[in-house]
Amino acid sequence: MDVLPLDRQVCFALYTASRAVTARYRPLLDELGLTYPQYLVLLALWERDGRTVKELGTALRLDSSTLSPLLKRLETAGLVHRERRADDERSVTVRLTPHGAGLRTRASALPARLLCEDGLDLDELNELRITLTRLTTALDMALDGRGEIDAGALHG
Amino acid sequence: MDVLPLDRQVCFALYTASRAVTARYRPLLDELGLTYPQYLVLLALWERDGRTVKELGTALRLDSSTLSPLLKRLETAGLVHRERRADDERSVTVRLTPHGAGLRTRASALPARLLCEDGLDLDELNELRITLTRLTTALDMALDGRGEIDAGALHG
DNA sequence: GCTCGTTAAGTCGCGCACGACTGAATCGTG
DNA sequence: CACGATTCAGTCGTGCGCGACTTAACGAGC
Numbered sequence: 001m002d003v004l005p006l007d008r009q010v011c012f013a014l015y016t017a018s019r020a021v022t023a024r025y026r027p028l029l030d031e032l033g034l035t036y037p038q039y040l041v042l043l044a045l046w047e048r049d050g051r052t053v054k055e056l057g058t059a060l061r062l063d064s065s066t067l068s069p070l071l072k073r074l075e076t077a078g079l080v081h082r083e084r085r086a087d088d089e090r091s092v093t094v095r096l097t098p099h100g101a102g103l104r105t106r107a108s109a110l111p112a113r114l115l116c117e118d119g120l121d122l123d124e125l126n127e128l129r130i131t132l133t134r135l136t137t138a139l140d141m142a143l144d145g146r147g148e149i150d151a152g153a154l155h156g
Numbered sequence: 157m158d159v160l161p162l163d164r165q166v167c168f169a170l171y172t173a174s175r176a177v178t179a180r181y182r183p184l185l186d187e188l189g190l191t192y193p194q195y196l197v198l199l200a201l202w203e204r205d206g207r208t209v210k211e212l213g214t215a216l217r218l219d220s221s222t223l224s225p226l227l228k229r230l231e232t233a234g235l236v237h238r239e240r241r242a243d244d245e246r247s248v249t250v251r252l253t254p255h256g257a258g259l260r261t262r263a264s265a266l267p268a269r270l271l272c273e274d275g276l277d278l279d280e281l282n283e284l285r286i287t288l289t290r291l292t293t294a295l296d297m298a299l300d301g302r303g304e305i306d307a308g309a310l311h312g
Numbered sequence: 313g314c315t316c317g318t319t320a321a322g323t324c325g326c327g328c329a330c331g332a333c334t335g336a337a338t339c340g341t342g
Numbered sequence: 343c344a345c346g347a348t349t350c351a352g353t354c355g356t357g358c359g360c361g362a363c364t365t366a367a368c369g370a371g372c
Contacts, residue, residue, distance in 0.1 A: 003264045005203045006215060010281050011177050011267075012196060013288040016217055018174035019329075020295040021167050026330090037358060040168060047161045053321060059162060061172055066359050068322050073357085090320040090367045108159045111167075119294025124287065125166050131276070131284050132169040138275025139176040175359075182360090193328060209351060222329050224352050229327085246337045246350040 024117075028110050032103055038074055039107065041067070045080065045096050046104045052091045061140075079103065180273075184266050188259055194230055195263065197223070201236065201252050202260045208247045217296075235259070 006012050022036045029039055044059045045051065053071065057063050071094060074080045079100035085091040120128065162168050178192045185195055193216075200215045201207065209227065213219050227250060230236045235256035241247040276284065 003199060003202050003260055004267060006196070006199050007289075008285070009199065009267070010285045010288075011181065012199070013285045013292070014170070014174045014177055015192075015196065017288040017292045018170045019217065020292040020299075021170055023330090024295045024299055025167065035357065036171075040162070040171065043159060043162050043165065043168070046159050054319090061175065062358095063360075064321050065323080065361080070358075072322095084321095088320085088368075092321065104159055111160060111165070114295075117294065117298035119290055120287070128284075128287050128291075129164070129166045129169045131280065132166075132173040133163075134275055135284075136169070136173045136176040138273065139180045139270075142273035143176075143180055179360090191327065210349085218328095219330075220351050221331080221353080226328075228352095240351095244338075244350085248351065 024114055025110070028113065032106060033077065034103075037062075037066075037070060041070060041074065042079065042096075042100065042103065042107065045094065045100070046107075049101075050093055050095050052085070052093055054091065056094060061136075074100070180270055181266065184269065188262060189233065190259075193218075193222075193226060197226065197230065198235065198252075198256065198259065198263065201250065201256070202263075205257075206249055206251050208241070208249055210247065212250060217292075230256070 025036055025039070029036060032039075034042070040060055041056060044056055051059070053064055053067055057067055060067075071080060071082060075082055078097055081095050081097055082092050083095075085093055115125075118125070181192055181195070185192060188195075190198070196216055197212060200212055207215070209220055209223055213223055216223075227236060227238060231238055234253055237251050237253055238248050239251075241249055271281075274281070
């Protein structure tokens with residue numbers, strides 16, 4: 001069995017496409033003073049404000065070691081505010097400041113500005129998104145399942 | 157115009173799917189002592205050995221500031237060897253060592269091991285790869301075009 | 313109430329990515 | 343030949359991602 005050439009590997013196409021998209025977003029996000037992951041965090045908060053770090057991590061599939069420093073930078077930039085929950089002192093609630101909430105209007109124009117140059121029509125984008133989501137959940141389940149099988153092997 | 161929810165954004169699906177794939181590759185690549193970008197560099201070299209840093213960068217869409225430290229680590233690990241070209245002292249040729257070439261056999265088993273758990277069949281993977289490649293080239297052209305248009309505007 | 317296991321946020325180290333820059337080699341044009 | 347522009351590899355600083363770890367708070371069972 002031989003190695004597939006780079007151009008035939010789905011994993012490489014995915015890796016490259018993801019970087020191409022963030023590269024295309026970059027100049028637009030620079031105008032807002034945001035990085036791409038910071039933009040995704042704000043997307044999550046615009047959709048539902050006041051989530052805990054844990055809940056944001058679940059939505060974005062990132063853990064606290066990535067989110068904590070990122071949120072600290074967003075707080076320094078005056079876009080979010082963090083405070084410990086009164087009912088559970090372990091959790092921290094992340095809330096948009098007026099400034100952070102105000103960016104929503106400007107940010108909502110971004111996808112449309114990129115849509116016209118991505119070489120795909122709306123149907124293709126929709127299908128692509130669905131396929132990618134299916135791929136992600138399948139791989140996540142396979143990764144989780146690995147651990148469960150290993151744990152199960154210990155009992156058997 | 158309102159902001160799309162996170163789950164409807166193609167950019168987010170791409171970002172998440174890309175990380176899910178590398179996460180799934182990680183335990184397998186750990187056995188080979190490789191990171192995911194290092195694996196991609198080796199894929200490129202297995203396909204055609206003796207390329208310059210510049211040529212590798214074109215194939216992987218990475219520039220020297222990413223590749224130089226990565227190649228240095230591969231050289232320290234004894235997988236590649238670097239040497240200045242005699243006919244052009246600016247360029248550096250990257251060659252696989254016997255050890256680096258030998259990893260090819262073990263690495264060729266990787267895609268098949270992941271294929272059975274990605275939740276997609278071969279036709280879907282093929283279509284996905286083609287769509288992603290089209291997306292990447294379109295976005296790259298748009299990004300390049302931006303600069304050319306700006307430069308053109310100065311002449312006009 | 314106390315202990316032990318669990319959970320949440322955060323820190324640290326490492327390896328990318330990428331922009332900005334440096335230094336050396338090469339090329340083009342006069 | 344000279345000299346300015348270009349090309350190539352490499353360094354540096356910043357911000358992710360992520361594994362391993364720490365600390366504090368919660369919860370269950372005794």
